[in-house]
Amino acid sequence: MNREVVVTAVNMIDHLAPVPAGLAAGLRRADDFIRMAVTAAHGALFGLDQLEPERTGIFLGTAYGPLETNFESLASLIDDGEGHISPTLFSHSVFNSAAGYVGRLLNLQGPALTITDYGWPFLAALEEGRVAVASGRVARAVVLGVETYSELLADAYCRAHGVVAVPWRKAAVAWVLAAAETQVGVRLEEVTVCGATSDPADCLTRLGEVWGGLPSSHDPLHPLSHALVMTEVMAASDQVVSGPLAWELTSPFGTAIIRLKVAPQD
Amino acid sequence: MTVGIAKADTVHVVVSGMGCLAGPGDDIPAIRRSLEETRVTCGPPPQSLFTTALPYPVFAANPAGLTTQGRQLVEAACPGFQANSVSRTVLFALSAVAEGLTQAGIDLDRLRSGRVGIALGTTVGCTFHDEEYYIAWRQGLAPDLAPVRSFLGGNVAAAVHRILGTKGPSVVVTNACASGTDAIGIARNWLRQGHCDFALAGGADELSRVAYNGFVSLMLSDESPCRPFNGDRQGLNLGEGAGVLILEREDDCRKRHGRPVGRILGYGCGADAYHPTAPHPEGRGLQNALRQALGEAAQPGVPALINAHGTGTKANDLAETTALARIFPGKDRPILVSTKGLTGHTLGAAGGIEAILTLVALSEGVTPGTVGCRDPDPHFAYSPLVQGITRPLSGRWGLSQSLAFGGGNSALVLEVLT
Numbered sequence: 304m305n306r307e308v309v310v311t312a313v314n315m316i317d318h319l320a321p322v323p324a325g326l327a328a329g330l331r332r333a334d335d336f337i338r339m340a341v342t343a344a345h346g347a348l349f350g351l352d353q354l355e356p357e358r359t360g361i362f363l364g365t366a367y368g369p370l371e372t373n374f375e376s377l378a379s380l381i382d383d384g385e386g387h388i389s390p391t392l393f394s395h396s397v398f399n400s401a402a403g404y405v406g407r408l409l410n411l412q413g414p415a416l417t418i419t420d421y422g423w424p425f426l427a428a429l430e431e432g433r434v435a436v437a438s439g440r441v442a443r444a445v446v447l448g449v450e451t452y453s454e455l456l457a458d459a460y461c462r463a464h465g466v467v468a469v470p471w472r473k474a475a476v477a478w479v480l481a482a483a484e485t486q487v488g489v490r491l492e493e494v495t496v497c498g499a500t501s502d503p504a505d506c507l508t509r510l511g512e513v514w515g516g517l518p519s520s521h522d523p524l525h526p527l528s529h530a531l532v533m534t535e536v537m538a539a540s541d542q543v544v545s546g547p548l549a550w551e552l553t554s555p556f557g558t559a560i561i562r563l564k565v566a567p568q569d
Numbered sequence: 570m571t572v573g574i575a576k577a578d579t580v581h582v583v584v585s586g587m588g589c590l591a592g593p594g595d596d597i598p599a600i601r602r603s604l605e606e607t608r609v610t611c612g613p614p615p616q617s618l619f620t621t622a623l624p625y626p627v628f629a630a631n632p633a634g635l636t637t638q639g640r641q642l643v644e645a646a647c648p649g650f651q652a653n654s655v656s657r658t659v660l661f662a663l664s665a666v667a668e669g670l671t672q673a674g675i676d677l678d679r680l681r682s683g684r685v686g687i688a689l690g691t692t693v694g695c696t697f698h699d700e701e702y703y704i705a706w707r708q709g710l711a712p713d714l715a716p717v718r719s720f721l722g723g724n725v726a727a728a729v730h731r732i733l734g735t736k737g738p739s740v741v742v743t744n745a746c747a748s749g750t751d752a753i754g755i756a757r758n759w760l761r762q763g764h765c766d767f768a769l770a771g772g773a774d775e776l777s778r779v780a781y782n783g784f785v786s787l788m789l790s791d792e793s794p795c796r797p798f799n800g801d802r803q804g805l806n807l808g809e810g811a812g813v814l815i816l817e818r819e820d821d822c823r824k825r826h827g828r829p830v831g832r833i834l835g836y837g838c839g840a841d842a843y844h845p846t847a848p849h850p851e852g853r854g855l856q857n858a859l860r861q862a863l864g865e866a867a868q869p870g871v872p873a874l875i876n877a878h879g880t881g882t883k884a885n886d887l888a889e890t891t892a893l894a895r896i897f898p899g900k901d902r903p904i905l906v907s908t909k910g911l912t913g914h915t916l917g918a919a920g921g922i923e924a925i926l927t928l929v930a931l932s933e934g935v936t937p938g939t940v941g942c943r944d945p946d947p948h949f950a951y952s953p954l955v956q957g958i959t960r961p962l963s964g965r966w967g968l969s970q971s972l973a974f975g976g977g978n979s980a981l982v983l984e985v986l987t
Contacts, residue, residue, distance in 0.1 A: 357839065357857050368743065373696050377703050377779055385623055386785045393783035394846045394974060398695060398743035403975025406840040412854060414838035415977050416751055419695050419741040421724050427740050434758055438578065440861065455697070455706055459717040495764070497684070498739045500731045503722035556727075 308436045309488035310563075311479045314347035315534040318451070318473035329408045332391055336369035336451045339475035340401035341408055344445050347477035348409065358442035360413035360435050361402045363449060364428030366421050366506070366526035368398040370453040401449060413441045421506035422556045423496055424448060425476065425530035429561075430494040436480045444480040448530035460507060470523030476534040489540050489548075490564040498557040505555045515551035533561070540565055580761040581819035583829035583986070586673025587925045588638075588665035591810030591912040592628025595636040596668050601929055604911050604937050607956065609794050611806050611913060619778040625790040627776055628808030628913030634660030642667035646677055647732045655732075656723045658694030661811035661918070662773035663729060673815040674827055675767065677733070685735040686765030687726040688756040689813070690748025690772035691917035694725050695741060698777045725773055737765045742917075745973035746878070747838075748772050749920025750981055753814060754836035760818050771921025773811035780916070781807055787846060795881035795914075796941035797907035798890070798953040805880040808913025812921025831928045834868065834966060834982040837861025841976030847884050852892025854978040855970065859896045866966070866982035872903045873964030874936055876927040877953070878972045879907020880914050881941065885972055887949065894950035903968070904960055905953040910940030920971045924981055927969040931985035934962050 318335050323345050330338050340363060376396040379389040394400060399417040406415050414435060420427045425448030432444030450473065457469045483490060505511070509524035518536065520528040529552060536548075545565045552559040590596060592610045593603035603610065611626040618629065634657040635643065643650050643663055652660060670680065697703075699716035706712055722728060726739035738759055742752040749772025756770030784790045784807060791804040822829050839857030841849035848855075877889055890905075897903060908926050915922055930936040938954040945952050954960055966984040971977075 356842065360838075361840065368695065370697065373698075374703060376783070377698060377700065378707070380779055380782050381700065381704065385621060385782055388779070388782045388786045390783070390786045390846075393779070393786060396696070396779075396783075397692065397745050397974050399745050399973065399975040399977055400845060402744075403840070403845060403977070406842040406976060407844070410842055412840050412842045412857060414979075415744070415840040415975070416755075416838065417743045419724065419743045420739070421721070421727060427738075431755065431758075434762060438758075455703070456717070458706065459714055462711060463714055463717075496738055497736065498727060498730055499736055500734060503724070503727070503731075504718070507721060 306437050306439060307483035308433050308480050308491045309483045309486055310491055310537055311481050311486045311488040312347045312351060313534050313537045314343050314477045315531060316343050316346065316475050326408055333404060334369055334372045334395050335473060336372065336449055337395060337401045337404045340447055340449045341405050343475035343477040344405045344409060344447060347445065347479050351479065354443050356410045356412040358413055359411045360432065360441040360444045361405050361411055361415040362428040362432035362444055363402045363417045363447040364424030365419055365449050366424050367450060367452055367456065368419060369396055369451065370456060371451055372396045374453060374455055411445065421526065422498060423529055423552065423559050424526060426494055426496050426559050430496060432480050433491055433494055436482055442481065446478045446480060447475060448527055449475040450527040471525045472522060474527055474531060476530045489537060492564055493560060493562040496557065496559045501555040512554035516548065517550050582757045582760045582816055582833045583819045583822050584814045584831040584928065585817050585822050585827045585829050586669035586815035587830065587928065588668030589812045589922055589925045590636055590661060590664050591630055591915060591922055592808050593911055595631055597925060597929060604908065607940055609911065609940060611794050614776060614781065618776050623785060624792045625785060626794065626806050628806060629776060630661065630810040636664040638667040638671060639664030643732060646734055650732060654719065654722065655728055656694060657775035658691055658773045659723060659725050659728045661775065662689055662725050662813060663732065665771065665811035665813035666729065666769055669813050669815040675815065680767060681735055683766030684737040686737045686756055686759040686768040687729050687739040688742060688752040688768065688770045689725045690742040690744065690752040690920060691725050691774050692745055692748060693774050693777045693780050693916060695743050698779050729769065744977045745975055746916055746919055747971035747973035747977045747979045748917035749812060750969065750971040750979040751838060753920065753924055753981055754838065754979060756816050757833045757836055760816055766821065768816040769813055770816055771813035772918040774809055774915055774917040776807055776809045789882050791881060794941055795910055797879035797881040797909050797939055798886050798942045798945050800944050800946045802881045802883065802886060804882050806913040808915040810915050810922060811918050812925045814924060830987050832984040832986060834984050835862035835866030836981055838979040843976050846974050848888035848972055850888055852888040854976055855889065855892040855972060856895055858978045858980045862980040862982045868966055871897060871901060872967045873962040874927060874930055874967035875903045875905045876923045876969045877905055877907045878970055879909055879939065881909060889972060890949040890951040904936060905951060906936055906939045924969045924983060927967050927983050928985055931962060931965060931967050932987050936960055936962060
């Protein structure tokens with residue numbers, strides 16, 4: 304099976320985004336990482352046709368995952384003692400807890416993959432979602448990029464680089480992919496990410512990261528910047544002249560190519 | 570090279586090498602011997618890792634992290650490499666890669682000449698658990714940044730690329746206990762898509778005090794050696810280690826006169842959408858994953874062997890056997906075993922280790938029963954092979970499956986070629 308894949312909806316939120324009313328009870332114990340993943344996915348899927356739950360997959364990319372909850376979990380162990388670590392904190396500190404919540408609260412029963420990559424985690428997830436739709440394994444893919452970072456990491460960054468503030472911001476993006484034969488949208492033709500050997504700190508500082516074909520980021524670069532800017536472009540795709548789009552990202556830690564095609568307006 | 574999806578569906582991906590270390594041993598022959606001899610190696614956590622007053626045993630692997638083969642590979646690939654600059658998870662992964670590359674007959678020059686995809690699952694390996702640093706930071710001090718640098722350098726797939734000097738796609742799959750299985754499925758897809766020429770795929774994970782206590786708090790740990798599928802099972806024992814498959818397109822492998830040991834026939838993945846930590850009682854997501862994987866494999870009959878997730882927790886073993894009974898309702902059912910009574914639950918490494926043990930059993934044409942299971946739970950709709958019984962396998966293909974926190978489930982259909 305070789306199906307062309309389109310992006311049918313996108314959404315982008317920050318950590319101040321309100322939780323949809325119907326999801327508040329299900330998210331009352333959730334941390335920011337889970338809450339933003341669910342809220343972003345819900346917003347992207349809102350208004351789309353219902354599909355069979357077991358044919359909708361979740362593909363979540365993150366650089367640092369629920370790191371803040373990781374530390375709260377560690378604090379619980381230190382403060383509460385052996386055998387008394389908070390079960391909720393511990394289970395939420397597991398990286399795929401957010402994908403689990405998305406699946407449970409939005410009733411999505413297809414593949415659920417969480418991918419961790421310090422370079423361009425959203426693109427890594429996007430490619431897995433694209434292949435799943437193209438091959439017919441799923442009818443729809445919800446691709447998420449989520450970052451919450453952490454105070455500890457921010458302190459380390461500031462001390463290592465002699466700065467007083469970090470450029471990171473907590474945010475989440477969600478794209479919905481489907482087969483072109485069933486849905487309309489911008490065609491997603493290629494996503495290729497290739498890593499290169501580099502200093503691990505390069506992925507945090509983003510020094511040397513250059514984007515071709517994309518507008519500049521509003522903020523200094525961080526591991527979610529590419530996803531935020533790409534989502535802005537996609538959200539405004541009805542204003543883009545039809546034709547091919549190519550985004551090329553280069554950096555010391557690798558290269559990435561994304562090719563899209565905007566269909567002519569009727 | 571990028572190939573179309575239609576063509577990709579017809580590309581066969583083979584296993585040309587396998588490497589594994591875990592509590593019972595540093596390589597596949599040692600682990601297999603332990604399984605045959607029912608040599609259970611669990612005990613208190615080594616003091617070199619952490620101390621505890623709690624009574625729950627673990628399956629600790631090689632204390633140094635690097636096996637002899639692993640050290641030789643690293644010394645050749647990265648002269649001057651300092652083992653203490655990376656986590657035990659990375660060292661375990663490198664050790665398994667070394668054994669796998671040796672079996673595959675792929676040296677560093679050949680590896681570096683191609684595009685190498687690295688997809689490795691982990692759970693503990695992606696977390697920051699340096700308590701000394703955290704306590705100092707929490708007190709407002711400015712501790713030395715070495716642990717943070719180690720954390721940043723510890724993305725296991727990126728670290729393996731960096732140390733081996735290879736290039737290509739890489740991801741760390743953090744799907745909790747199903748991570749290793751999903752990593753193999755992702756790498757299989759990369760090869761079919763033409764994203765890489767070789768893939769190193771599986772999982773690696775290390776013991777940590779946080780995970781140890783987390784499972785105790787969730788009341789999922791057993792104070793005794795675990796008893797998967799047994800009627801009086803009380804929970805799991807944590808383990809550590811790595812299992813890595815060397816994957817190639819079959820045509821490429823044969824062109825270089827490699828000798829494939831197995832083939833990835835199918836991969837499936839499904840979510841329970843049910844509960845944050847407990848599996849769906851009927852294994853809903855696992856059933857979906859199995860249908861996908863078996864559908865892709867399109868093999869006649871039933872598999873000769875199912876290597877189950879089989880953790881020894883009440884809920885997992887019930888959900889898993891219930892799901893399997895739905896998928897294989899007839900009388901001619903595949904033999905069902907769990908190998909966690911020997912390795913413990915190695916979390917993100919489990920899928921890699923268990924895929925390898927599945928292929929090894931298929932290759933030998935025989936499987937030992939489930940270590941720790943003497944009296945299977947009478948409430949199960951599907952009975953496992955019990956400890957002390959060894960059965961010949963009637964076919965060349967089998968299943969390896971994983972269930973995870975968050976409701977993730979995944980399955981691989983594997984065929985042996987040797």
